[in-house]
Amino acid sequence: xxxxxxxxxxxxxxxxxxxxxxxxxxxxxxxxxxxxxxxxxxxxxxxxxxxxxxxxxxxxxxxxxxxxxxxxxxxxxxxxxxxxxxxxxxxxxxxxxxxxxxxxxxxxxxxxxxxxxxxxxxxxxxxxxxxxxxxxxxxxxxxxxxxxxxxxxxxxxxxxxxxxxxxxxxxxxxxxxxxxxxxxxxxxxxxxxxxxxxxxxxxxxxxxxxxxxxxxxxxxxxxxxxxxxxxxxxxxxxxxxxxxxxxxxxxxxxxxxxxxxxxxxxxxxxxxxxxxxxxxxxxxxxxxxxxxxxxxxxxxxxxxxxxxxx
Amino acid sequence: xxxxxxxxxxxxxxxxxxxxxxxxxxxxxxxxxxxxxxxxxxxxxxxxxxxxxxxxxxxxxxxxxxxxxxxxxxxxxxxxxxxxxxxxxxxxxxxxxxxxxxxxxxxxxxxxxxxxxxxxxxxxxxxxxxxxxxxxxxxxxxxxxxxxxxxxxxxxxxxxxxxxxxxxxxxxxxxxxxxxxxxxxxxxxxxxxxxxxxxxxxxxxxxxxxxxxxxxxxxxxxxxxxxxxxxxxxxxxxxxxxxxxxxxxxxxxxxxxxxxxxxxxxxxxxxxxxxxxxxxxxxxxxxxxxxxxxxxxxxxxxxxxxxxxxxxxxxxxxxxxxxxxxxxxxxxxxxxxxxxxxxxxxxxxxxxxxxxxxxxxxxxxxxxxxxxxxxx
Amino acid sequence: xxxxxxxxxxxxxxxxxxxxxxxxxxxxxxxxxxxxxxxxxxxxxxxxxxxxxxxxxxxxxxxxxxxxxxxxxxxxxxxxxxxxxxxxxxxxxxxxxxxxxxxxxxxxxxxxxxxxxxxxxxxxxxxxxxxxxxxxxxxxxxxxxxxxxxxxxxxxxxxxxxxxxxxxxxxxxxxxxxxxxxxxxxxxxxxxxxxxxxxxxxxxxxxxxxxxxxxxxxxxxxxxxxxxxxxxxxxxxxxxxxxxxxxxxxxxxxxxxxxxxxxxxxxxxxxxxxxxxxxxxxxxxxxxxxxxxxxxxxxxxxxxx
Numbered sequence: 005x006x007x008x009x010x011x012x013x014x015x016x017x018x019x020x021x022x023x024x025x026x027x028x029x030x031x032x033x034x035x036x037x038x039x040x041x042x043x044x045x046x047x048x049x050x051x052x053x054x055x056x057x058x059x060x061x062x063x064x065x066x067x068x069x070x071x072x073x074x075x076x077x078x079x080x081x082x083x084x085x086x087x088x089x090x091x092x093x094x095x096x097x098x099x100x101x102x103x104x105x106x107x108x109x110x111x112x113x114x115x116x117x118x119x120x121x122x123x124x125x126x127x128x129x130x131x132x133x134x135x136x137x138x139x140x141x142x143x144x145x146x147x148x149x150x151x152x153x154x155x156x157x158x159x160x161x162x163x164x165x166x167x168x169x170x171x172x173x174x175x176x177x178x179x180x181x182x183x184x185x186x187x188x189x190x191x192x193x194x195x196x197x198x199x200x201x202x203x204x205x206x207x208x209x210x211x212x213x214x215x216x217x218x219x220x221x222x223x224x225x226x227x228x229x230x231x232x233x234x235x236x237x238x239x240x241x242x243x244x245x246x247x248x249x250x251x252x253x254x255x256x257x258x259x260x261x262x263x264x265x266x267x268x269x270x271x272x273x274x275x276x277x278x279x280x281x282x283x284x285x286x287x288x289x290x291x292x293x294x295x296x297x298x299x300x301x302x303x304x305x306x307x308x309x310x311x312x313x314x
Numbered sequence: 315x316x317x318x319x320x321x322x323x324x325x326x327x328x329x330x331x332x333x334x335x336x337x338x339x340x341x342x343x344x345x346x347x348x349x350x351x352x353x354x355x356x357x358x359x360x361x362x363x364x365x366x367x368x369x370x371x372x373x374x375x376x377x378x379x380x381x382x383x384x385x386x387x388x389x390x391x392x393x394x395x396x397x398x399x400x401x402x403x404x405x406x407x408x409x410x411x412x413x414x415x416x417x418x419x420x421x422x423x424x425x426x427x428x429x430x431x432x433x434x435x436x437x438x439x440x441x442x443x444x445x446x447x448x449x450x451x452x453x454x455x456x457x458x459x460x461x462x463x464x465x466x467x468x469x470x471x472x473x474x475x476x477x478x479x480x481x482x483x484x485x486x487x488x489x490x491x492x493x494x495x496x497x498x499x500x501x502x503x504x505x506x507x508x509x510x511x512x513x514x515x516x517x518x519x520x521x522x523x524x525x526x527x528x529x530x531x532x533x534x535x536x537x538x539x540x541x542x543x544x545x546x547x548x549x550x551x552x553x554x555x556x557x558x559x560x561x562x563x564x565x566x567x568x569x570x571x572x573x574x575x576x577x578x579x580x581x582x583x584x585x586x587x588x589x590x591x592x593x594x595x596x597x598x599x600x601x602x603x604x605x606x607x608x609x610x611x612x613x614x615x616x617x618x619x620x621x622x623x624x625x626x627x628x629x630x631x632x633x634x635x636x637x638x639x640x641x642x643x644x645x646x647x648x649x650x651x652x653x654x655x656x657x658x659x660x661x662x663x664x665x666x667x668x669x670x671x672x673x674x675x676x677x678x679x680x681x682x683x684x685x686x687x688x689x690x
Numbered sequence: 691x692x693x694x695x696x697x698x699x700x701x702x703x704x705x706x707x708x709x710x711x712x713x714x715x716x717x718x719x720x721x722x723x724x725x726x727x728x729x730x731x732x733x734x735x736x737x738x739x740x741x742x743x744x745x746x747x748x749x750x751x752x753x754x755x756x757x758x759x760x761x762x763x764x765x766x767x768x769x770x771x772x773x774x775x776x777x778x779x780x781x782x783x784x785x786x787x788x789x790x791x792x793x794x795x796x797x798x799x800x801x802x803x804x805x806x807x808x809x810x811x812x813x814x815x816x817x818x819x820x821x822x823x824x825x826x827x828x829x830x831x832x833x834x835x836x837x838x839x840x841x842x843x844x845x846x847x848x849x850x851x852x853x854x855x856x857x858x859x860x861x862x863x864x865x866x867x868x869x870x871x872x873x874x875x876x877x878x879x880x881x882x883x884x885x886x887x888x889x890x891x892x893x894x895x896x897x898x899x900x901x902x903x904x905x906x907x908x909x910x911x912x913x914x915x916x917x918x919x920x921x922x923x924x925x926x927x928x929x930x931x932x933x934x935x936x937x938x939x940x941x942x943x944x945x946x947x948x949x950x951x952x953x954x955x956x957x958x959x960x961x962x963x964x965x966x967x968x969x970x971x972x973x974x975x976x977x978x979x980x981x982x983x984x985x986x987x988x989x990x991x992x993x994x995x
Contacts, residue, residue: 209367210396213392215388
């Protein structure tokens, strides 16, 4: 007798699958919507709007925002104050990033041992992460005060002449480098310490048996194996350095006469003090492009030199 | 000269944790000595002390007759193969092999020649440009060996080098290690927890437990004359059967055996019989009686797990027999396959019975052992 | 047998695989390691700014204004603290910072969990495109978005609710209720949880939101606390955005209030340092209490990156 084969997916079954899928879609959208709405309003919309603003003249007070085409961008190219800000930012970045990496690395190596009280030493290193940029700036302003500051006192003990520090534009930037290196040391130490503890002890033992001195081991084994962490720090610190603002605001207000201004300070000043928001938006976009470009170059170079042990 | 000596070496952590307690060991030039024992026995610690990766709390370490306690690992002219190989992950196989030579400022052409020679010996020529991550476990192991051998060291230290290999590869490499040693004759100290490796590779074995050497001797000596219950139970697979038996009137009765001249003042001894020293016999021969619990067939032989009867009523009169709780393992030829639950008769070779002090586990000497008629 | 106990030394110490010990410590516990000689000066140099700040906050203005500087004040002058509190409403600053930070952290935990879970496990149309668009915001620096955000917040303050507008705490809270970073971070973490656990719960009849709350979130506590720590730190120390939207002192957060205080009392160092100490204390206390999470959160971002 012939028996009819049952259909592989019955109609009620298919409807059930579709209902489940639909409810999953609905749930997915439901879960994702609140976050999406906020990010759309406060993230995506501003990104687009900012681009628009960069082609307009805006003062943030009146609703008029006439179209000016590429005038803002052209102004940027010819603005000596902007050029100055760029230069200061570059000088700052090229001192801050290597400085933090070297200091962080050395301290992490010192902290990478099991002796009594090591957790206290480690905590002391991490603490700098918890101090806000403003608090740090205030403390360093006091330390580097030209008249009463402890640093100048220390210099006098070493028979080095007193320095003007913050009152001198050429020195102010270096003090800012010092205070930000201090502030970011904790971060670099955490990263490097975690990476150091990922190096198997027996690889280091093998190098010792092979006759390498401690310094050689550091140079030929530890540093190369730490390269992923170093790349991460270079990228992360550079991105932060290019966005320097708080410390400049607090210590010098970019002055005197913009001589210590950095890019973000200058653009903030243009947007919120000089009523030139369109110009500021153009500069912000330029900064964005630079950050993206620099990061891409760093990753590209990094992939050539960084060793990833799988 | 590359003899190695540990003289009363102690390694203490804190104030009361001892990894090694007064260990003394003499390794002759060119000898292949194995340190074997369970985890935590101190064998790896001893190796690390020899390598210079750690300093002894007291005692001396001598290589080639010189005390090297204060020498850096790199100055001792030793090489080590690690359990996890410890290859330099960011360097090619070539650079891994060359690293040690470069640290000693060896001229470039000599480095190249030696690296190529060693890689040829170990079959690594085609892998020289690869990085460790691109190699299989067996290949990495060979690179680790190569890195050690290329330096032509005085002493060769190996820390469980085979334990991360699969079983088939392990026995292959074991054979290769033995050949290498015969060919190169380097003084070798090899640490393992695997007693098969210990028995097959070593000229002499040092059995260790809890930071101290339990016995030092050739594989034969260790197997045939264990110094204490630890060595007896550790070496040999399956392990020797050990049972505590009371001493009555200077005599020990167990498993159809009578052991006399046991020595004064002992209430109890530990009796040891290896599984292969039993034979299943017919009921008429003088023997011990046991009930079969289960059988493990291994192809070439069977392991029968039994419970021994230690006396009590007369079985012929239907009286209940008392059995020990302990399972005894008996090794029999593959053809003999008793059924679980049945009673079998076992004969024990009287020359293969060991007696140990019940408390300390130390082997007792000067005892006589003979078979007796089955007591009812 | 000697009287000493013989204990099995932990495997990783014996086999040498315990990392972070580049110097074998062969001495007993009696002799301290020479590394203390290196670590103590380093620690001192790292902490000297904070120590000096503390010392100055306890000095008289005359002592502070001396050269050579007074290293140890004659008497501990606690009055600098109440004086600072009178000069600026630090309590209010602290409260504002706390309200903003707590709300932002809680909101992020909830909304990023929901969205992160949706992106990690649920299928819905447009999911990849949406996720990619949200991640775009991670790549764009704040300076690009801050100007339009100002305008949006201003508009909201006028047209929706004044509490959200310029010069109100809402302006600090609302734009930060969700971050793309939080969504990304939790999505990555949720994907590491074995799917079988969730499927088993679904088969037992748990709703999707039930699965999230009863299965996934309890297993995600490390990630959630890490995100909370990072978000809190970020919110508390944020300066540029509050500078842009807040004008009145009563609505200032700590960093902003501190700046204001500093410009008003620039040369009154003792007062300034007292104010600074007070501003730092809450964050330091939280840091010490939750140190593990802060450290882990930083290490997590670094090791993933």
